[in-house]
Amino acid sequence: MSLQKTSCDDRINLVGDDPVARSSNLRDAARVLHAVETGSRGPATPPALRQFGALYGSSAVMCALYEQVDKVAGTDAPVLICGESGTGKELLAQTLHSRSSRKAAPFIPVNCGAVSAQLSESELFGHEKGSFTGAHQRHIGYFERACGGTLFLDEVTEMPPEMQVKLLRVLETGTFYRVGGTEQIKADVRIIAATNRALDSAVQSGDFREDLMYRLAVVPLCMPPLREREEDIVLLAQHFLAQLNTQHGSAKTLSRMALNLLREQPWRGNVRELKNAILRAYILSDQTLTIEPQCRQRTSDPVLTSEGCLQIAVGMPLAEAQRALIVATLEHCEGNKRDAAERLGISLKTLYNRLALYDSQTIPAAA
Template sequence: MGHALIVEDDEDSARMIAALVVREGHTVVCAHSIGAARRLIAMQRPDLLLLDLHLPDGSGFDLLSDPDILADTVLVLMTGQASLETSLRALRLRAADYLVKPINPQHLKSLLSRLVAPSQLRAELAEVQEQWRKTGRFGDLIGRSPPMQRVHRQMSRVAGTAVTVFIQGESGTGKELVARGVHDLSRRRDQPFLAVNCAALSAHLIESEIFGHERGSFTGAEREHRGFFERAHGGTLFLDEVTEMPLELQAKLLRVLESGTFMRGGSAQVLQTDVRIIAATNRDAGEAVTRGKLREDLLYRLNVFPIALPPLSERGEDIQLIAESFLQDLHRADGGARCFSPAALVRLGAYHWPGNVRELRNVVQRTWVMAMGSEVTEEWLPPLGGAQLSRRREAVPPRATMTGFDETVPGVLELGGSEVVVEIGTQLAEVERRVILATYESCGRNKERTAAMLGISMKTLYNRLKEYRL
């Protein structure tokens, strides 16, 4: 049980909200102005403050001018519109959430069910930071490098709020781990965390998967289907590769972000949703807008709190730390005890890791399988670019220069120990086909790794393989 203060100038609305809060087991007092609210706070510090932004004697933000007045109070803003400005102000004030008027009782009930005191959140965050100092782990993320320390600080700052997070980074850098970490540090951590890869769903299925559909809404819809927004109610919905979402569906997502409502396919009933959105992309978001892949207005709503994930090649000391963690995971799963040789550690640190952490994990698994003794050597690690080129210079005579490849070994593109020979004058479509197929085979027909190495989305890879009849 906690003590709540409702600051709302509309007396009928204040009574309705108070009745809902009392029903959830809290004591309540109401104030209809900033002056009255200050007097009530002086008498008893509230555990929860539901604050209207438009009051007769000023803005609700005026009540928060003293940062210490509500240091251990859960702040929830009430506003007539969930605008970008409201989101940014809520972030600066570390507001737990904001409610859009007229207040939806179900949304308020869901919010009250996950109340956690700021002091408790701070204690839990301090525990996570202490674990990071000892082990290099920040939740499921591993890394001590300066770029990752910046990411950890951003996660710590945004987790306790309700604002939308937009993660940008190359494939395989751990965008879903960051989203999961933000969820686990938030007040929503006991509610569902659902992840959907927008690139892996067909254009025909993605709307139904996200918003759901009614029975009989289209051919084959034999039963009612609850989409991700319904199943993630009260929790977090992670939209990975959001730039691959069809533009007409992006408009519907924008409407959900602005109004908190949506409709199932084939239904006229408006449903309320209480879901925090975390989106991610491996594209340059600005470029995606320019190319017509992402709506500009949707980018503004998603990009309230951006987090940029660095590629593994920029994380220095983290490479060895992550590789050894993967090795320990294999120890626990399969038994035995192995370690990397000094030469292997040097090779791991020198390699450029185009597939990022995902590629590193696959490499560690492969070397674990191939290692014969207690030591994992460099034998089965990826060859370094310089060493590859020096061997190719000795073995292959010079040919005509081709822009983008090594000038001494023109027309040859190295791919994990194999090569693709392209003659001058070859059509670009054929060059693309050869490179994709060679990479696909080099990766053991692993589509995720192939897409990561080529720097393309899973959807693009699927389309190309379908075109090549694979």
């Protein structure tokens, strides 16, 4: 069969004498003609989950982060990663390491909150035999183990104050001594630190040295919370489910209700909470996964309205704060949706779409 499209009337001519072939050709031609006339190229391809090093995400905030990582990874500048618990700060640190010139050398993670104050110096810098009671042999610390590579200091604000002074000294001189040693050792490592606290608050409270903060935060990076990456939520859930299916040789799927619920939950525990929710649903469900709305069963943060003002507690999830603002504005406009949309700076259609998600809340009738 050959298809010929004329330039005059966009008709498709069929060439072929076999009746059976002609019948088949007619069906094929009809499909082609429909595609030509409508511009259709078949069903839309669903968005794919982008992988970038150890990170996954296709949202705008994640793509912007990937661009920053590409610029920073090739340098030895200290990086400070901020972000809530469960966002994937260590995965970001691993990605920085894997895309750097140090990728063939070790990546050594250290949880600063898990190292005792008494042993922190020995753990970081090592010690010589006999340097203190119980030091029966030489111990190589994290700095030496990470030689040529990357040392990741997780929860760095939990580091004891006396160790902060010693770490600052190493960052300034690029050298250190083992406990009880006299040999000066070069600190050939790239430092990446992370915290889930606001560093300014830690400095103001006296828990963290201001000069060390400036040394570590040469390049600050922020891992966005999951509620700011709404486009990634379903993609990540499907990714985690695919991993479980591959691991266990199953073919479980997510129900439509589960997908809707995944989009609506606040995910205060971020990606870690989402991953655990999928694992829990996988274990408890048969072929189709259902998600329990456990994350929404909590006491809401206080929202106060008074004389046209809205007071929202610091730390309230963004989705809940947005909902409170929309509802309060609508009440202030006495239920006039068009007026409320104008005040909020959104289209009337967007407001209706948002209210459809808030159907469990009492909304004033339209004026």
